[in-house]
Amino acid sequence: MSQQQNSHASSPAPAPSAPLRQLIRSDQLMALRQTVLLSMPVNMLLGLISTVVAWRSDKLAIALVWLTCSGLVNIARVLACRIPVQRLAAALPFLRERHSHRTDADSVTELNLRLHALLALLSGIVWAGVPLLCEGYTAPETLFYLTCVCGITAGAVTHGFAFARIPICFITPPLLSIIFCLATIDTSTTRVALAAAVLLYLAALIRGAKVSEGLVSHASALKNEATAANQALEVAHQDLHRFAQKMQYQAEHDLLTGLLGRAGFMEAAPRMVARQEYALCMMFLDLDGFKVINDAYGHEAGDQVLIEVARRLRASLPEGATLARLGGDEFVILYALAPQAEPPEQLARRLIAAIRQPFARLAHRHIGLSLGITVTCSHDINEMLVCSDAAMYQAKRRGRNQFCVFNDALNAHLQMKRDVERDLADALAQRQLEVWFQPIIQHDGHTLDGFEALLRWRHPRHGPIAPPDLIEIAALAGLSEELLRFIVGEVGTMIGFLQARGRPDLRVSMNISPREMERILVDELVAEMLRSQQLPAQMLEIEITEETALDLQAASQSLVALAMLGVSIAIDDFGVGYSSLGFLRQMRVSRVKIDRSFVTGLTEQTENQALVAAVLQLSGSFGFQVVAEGVESAEDLHTLQALQCHAMQGYYFAQPMPAAQARQMVNAPARA
Template sequence: MPATLIANVLVSVSLGGMMWDLVPRGLILAFVGLNGLLNLARALIAARWLKRDHATRHPGRILAFAWIGALFSGLCWAVALIGLAWNGQTQSVAIALAFWSLNVGVIQSKVSRAPAIAFMLPSLTILTVLFLVEDAPSSPFIAANLIVLAVLMIRNATDQEMHYLRSSRLKLEATELAASLKAANIAAEQALRRVEYAATHDHLTGLLNRAAYQTAFEAWLRDGAAHGRGFSVLLIDLDRFKVINDTFGHAVGDEVLVEAGARLRRILGEDAVVARLGGDEFAALISNRSGKEDGPRLAGEIVAQLAVLVTGSGRTLQAGASVGIARYPGDAHTLTDLQCQADLALYAAKTAGRGTWRPFHASMGAQLKARHVIERDLPEALESGAVQAWFQPQLDCETGLVMGVEALLRWKHPALGWISPPDAIAAAAATRRSQALTRTILRQACRMAQVLDANGHESVVVSVNVSPNEFGAYPIADMVAAELTGHGLSAARIALEITEEAVYSNERGGKDVDALIDMGVGIIVDDFGVAYSSVGSLRDLRFDGLKVDRSFIQGIVDSPRDRVLLEAILAFARTLGVTVLAEGVETNAQFQLLRQLGCPAVQGYHFARAMPSTQTLAWITENDLTARIARQGWAASGWTIAAHPAVAQA
């Protein structure tokens, strides 16, 4: 368009100069001025629309503007031709036709035929009419040629436009196809990267998943063998994740996992391989830089920094972590062996009380073999009666009488000797015999209650420990009801000792606990004061008593702080109207202080250890007889329960 407008103005000025002395100058000035103003207006409008990017957003409007502007310019030239003819300048009309033809040639466009046709038709029509009315013999022939010229020009302009449209369409389609292919390639590459990432990373934490971890593990082993480089394998478990997940819901549990993963990345650094193996189990490969073993230091830092986690929603939670360490090449040379040894070290850390770390030692291999033996022989022990319930008395601090007994698991393996209750419970869980183990202890507890009833000890309640993991795994309330009915006992003769985490979540133990309370079975919150137990969280729970953990009792004689805490627990229990039993009482000084503080009941080695049912019955009979005699004043002044002959003998 710029070239067209400039040529139009220059040609009109040239025509005016040639006609300056032949026609009235006012007509020339009017033609040149009008044509100049018209083309200046077209230029200004075009510049404004170009600035606003109308050519891209409104191409139809631009094309319409082009042919309308050309039409006005063509009308201006047609008027000029009429003026020349009116003043008798036939030769000048021919000259004007030549100049007009130059303009037509300039504005011929391959993009659109409309501007050329719009500019050409007014003048060509006037010329044709002038020659048709002219008396000269050649005039009709000239008019006919002008008509043919017009048709040819229109056809040529049409062909050019169609050719341009076809070529432009093909060019645009090719460009669009290339862009589409490029976009498709980019999308395919991105999708491939996403698939590869999803295949190698945990979707929640962004850490490596188990498959990618094992691949990296194998690569580290090959590199270690080739270059003599050592490294450490760390297995990390969150100690209280299950409690958090069941108590606060899976959304909060996911936040805990995300935060734990982020902290592990920060602690271990970019050089470490960090993975989430599943659930709350994480793993890491730590390079021993310059021969220095960083595993123990980093394990300690993990334990410290994962003790308390602040989730993305701002919730602060006691999580805790246990870590097991195995070393290459010191402990083993294969992935399977190293992973197994790190797992044994992790198990040792959990057994030690959690919230700590342990390196692998050769002695742990024997522990693994023992675990396998325990798991192998547990089913037969349950069937043969080798798994038994022994009973530890619980005494009323004021009367000295036995008010309850706790059923404790005992199993003497023919080769391994006495098996610890946690090991037996773990073996039951591993072999899916938890229900059978709990039923065995519960059934013997019911038999003990029958024996107590038959010997005049109807007020002695038999309590049974139930692991938090049992709730939700099978219907505990139904099992207890069936055993009570089968032994002809009232529900009040049995109590269940369970940790707070087992009853807090309706997803796990809530419904079973409610059913047990409704039928009259006592509920005792065990291990109160440690782990998850807290005053605030117990306000909404239904229970009959609290059992203060032995860790509080051990220091009450020498620690004012422990005494203050115990006083607070006793006050809290009195407010709720529930009883309190202190376990782990091992000295007379502890017992006397507990009595002074108003603790209702006690249990511990100071009075008696756990005994088989027959010995327990004899102990209760002798203890209660001595206590009654002492209360009647037959004993020496300054009587205490610890001075009972039965207690001293035990």
Template sequence: MVQQVRPFSDDGTIARQIKTAQAVSILGGIVLSLISNCFIAATTAIVLWLHNPTPAIAIWLAAVIALNAARLVHVTLIKRGNLPVRQPERALFLLSGGALLGGIVWAFAPFLGGGITTNGANAYVIFIIAGISAGALMQSTAFSRTALLFGGPPLAATLVLLMQQATVLSGVIAADLLLLAVMMVRASGMSQASFIRSQKDRLQAITLAGSLSEANSKITRSNSQLETLARHDPLTGLGNRALFNAHLQALVELQDDHPRQVALLIIDLDRFKTINDTMGHGAGDKVLVEIGVRLSTLSGPEDRVVRLGGDEFAVIVDGEGAAARAQAIGTGILAAAEKPILIHGRPTIVGTSAGLALFPDHGHTAEELFASADIALYAAKEGGRRRLNIFNPALKARIDRQRLIETGLADALATGVIDVHFQPQVALADGRITGFEALLRWSHPTLGPVSPPEVVLAAHALHMSERLTRNVATAAAALIRRLPEFGLDGASVAINVSPREFSSYSLSAMLAPLVAGYGIDPSRLEIEITEEATLDAVTAGEELARLERAGYRLAVDDFGMGHSSLAYLVSLRIDRLKIDRSFVTGIAASRQNQALISALVGIGHALQIDIVVEGVETAEEADVLRMLGCRIVQGYYYGRPMPVDDIPGWIKTHQGMATETIVRA
């Protein structure tokens, strides 16, 4: 009689292997943690010393550094001795002891500098202690004891001192710290339990695979592996596209005999390519595995979770309440993805976007249902990412239009079908032409006229923003070079730039060779940005500063519609503010609009910034604006956007009309 092979190894062996994995996980990030600990201790000591210098602060800092140095030597010896493998329990005991000693030394921090208070330097100590405690938790997901032993003593010491103050503020802070401690204990336990479960599953799977390999023949084993590869994703262990197609098709065909609702949720990781490019494909694989785990945790046992390929996942939910359950999974994964994933010891957050479609409401076949969910996902990403969108017919029409625009954009740019027209800007006082604004014009063969915002949106989606802006800037530079022929030596030409472009390429670097090639003065080229762009001090602010240093004129479009800081505008040396046309409409009869225009003009004059008013369409509006002190205007009353070849004729007509107006005046 053949003895049956046990499917799993004994519990003692598994427990030992789990402890080994825990020790290895701790050792993987402890060196960086010790270095960071010394740095934080040094900065804390400096703050305390500046507040109240005492010898105790220096002694404490020396103790922290000495202890961490000793722990670093100790960790090196543990690694060299291969202690996690040979004696994992002893390794964990020694690591826990080091964590406890570190926590005890940090427990003296609240007593430094005259005792802890709720303001000044000692408030900084509260912040630091809470931070290092939370950091210890993030670094010790595999073994909760080290995090609790390190974070417990300083938290306890801080709580005791705060409670001794017996004030409302100290009580509130103490309550917050106590809540943090409770959350640490709970989260630490959950993290360790999750780690142990994953290790058990891994070890049991390895053991089971080994047992099956011994029990089955080579041919049977090979067939099994091929079947798994054919229907499952080898990286995440989830079902693959083949399994997804078969399952979804089976559910749709089942509707004839057993009608039931089916919900399809498609999830896509936001900017996943950036992780692969900057951190390596190994990091990207870790993210995919972790997202797969989180998605599986949110889904029920009857739901089908698959990885469609790349960074795209799907969940098929059927049966009673399928729509609500799928929506809950979608909302849940958006929140779960916001939780950091540790990659090379560094927490990384990966956002997700999701699209949801229902059968039979949004599709009568598997293909139609998938297309509807994909459209909903596209809309979620288009709408700003990190959101869940549910399909609706109006959405489909809008997405279909946008996709047609995107499909034809590259050819339109290559063939010159997308044209650049120019709208003049004139001085109210004498009709003098001060400049032009470059505006996109595209008549799509199927859709007809396409608005400039739609073109800009499509270019951004296709990563063609730089190419589009270069086309417009080239046309503007060509016009600037011709302006002296028209007697407009001092006139400028403005191009519009979307705020989102500043994060994808350097506008100043792109314009430099173009301006040099056309031999024009950079001050004749004006960069118009919407007011929201000036709010991003990191990306837009730095790029605008480079443009200003290069000599380009800077203008804020639609001024008055956003939230720009005037001090920030002054620091960027903005040359021109353009008042949005919404303030001009009906201005002759609107005292409120007149007051707003007058105030905005006053701001411009005070800051020595030119003011341009857009959307002037009637002589009455021009007269009111002249009365309010406006100097430069733009609108259909003076000239519609025109091809560059029509500009000379318009100039002749306009100058004649301006002369007659001055004579009559």
């Protein structure tokens, strides 16, 4: 085991990579240039002293020649350390050819190292000529010269620790000359032993130089690896910082239009609000007809429209305004109403005009813009969004290209919705809601044909709540399914009563909103009620608005399943939407209810009479009945009877009534 460990410990380190080797060589060159400059004064001083000693020994001529050679070499070595490495390498054509296969940086370093080694060798050869000054180390001055040569060689190794080749080139010629002179000129035992000692000294210096270089190389490698690691960490940190900035930008901005997104707006708006001392205006913008663009031209065209809309809005905004895209085709604008600021109504008209301009990719189509405006001194961004959103929906109800300013009436309606949303769950749990029933009368004007179920709730603070508001609020509160289950249960109870009274000819209809049709499995819920109460499906009728009928994809699956059960399907508010005749046939619609706007005052409206007559004519071909809603006078009744309308409902016959009163109406004898 110990042998394996020792073998592993003594195994050579892996060779450094080429880039790391180049960095080590560069460090060695820089250290070498500094240490050579440090050693030159000593070299020159020893040379001068040696010359003086030789002069005293009557060898001045030889000493001057030797000193001149030494001085020239030393000057060359100093210049080699002073001249920039790039210029020095360029001036060495005789060395450059041997390194032509290296990279530029690698070649420059190696050329400089090679030059320094050559100059060190020349300097060593000069010092190898010291025997000429002392008659081959036999003169009385031999001890001085031996001391000088051994001292300068030891100093060369000490100063040349970074690159072993330099001190080795310098020390080898003079020490070999000593060994040669001691071993050949006078072969006494002492001189031979001294020659052996010098040889051992040479070997020790060479080994020391190589060990020093190895330590320097290792330290350089560690330093450069640490530097490289630190640089890599710095690069990684910079990359991470750029990535974080990119992620933050993407989180805060809409990538399609380049505007702030919802998250970015919710972060930027409070900062803007905190700096303002004036009232603030928020505009909630929604495009009119954008869904049709997506459906007709594709999402790519829709994206181009959004990009162009964003550009037009940005170009129309006052200075300092914040514009964001909240999602889909919804945008929001926030700006301060400083004394010189543009009035909100004027800006709204200008924005609508900008969006109404034709779009290049939409032939013969125009996009509209609905705006909701709220002006407030409040700093609550969420409250401002809610208010401006409510105003925007009010503008949409007025038609395309309209704007609406949030006012007291909208505020009261908004407060009502909040209170109802807060109280609805408890009201359902305590069965405070009711389902009332309005009779549907046959053509003769007095025979009962069935009932329409209508949701009713009298809120403790706001009084009666309109059914559409209840449906919308239930969806916001996540209570749509619970509310629908309540209505279906009450309708089932009425159907059970009618069945028990032997009136299977009567139907009870109930409305399903587009929101419920989209989010709830209506067919499964109805099937469960019919199965649990053992009721005939033919006594139930589901009314859907034309708005629901337009979205075939969302409605058809549930409606087909209901029709398969035997439930009747009716189209409510017919005439105000765009129901296709193909849909009426596809869904096997059993009844169409003409909207009250075409029925009330029918006797005096010849155009409405023509529409009712046309629908009645179609009913024969498509096999559906027609119910006229909103009958409020005997004149309207007589006109409808003259047109052979199948059934009618309205205040002329009866208003919606509680379930108990509706049961009494069923029990009452029919009028002749």
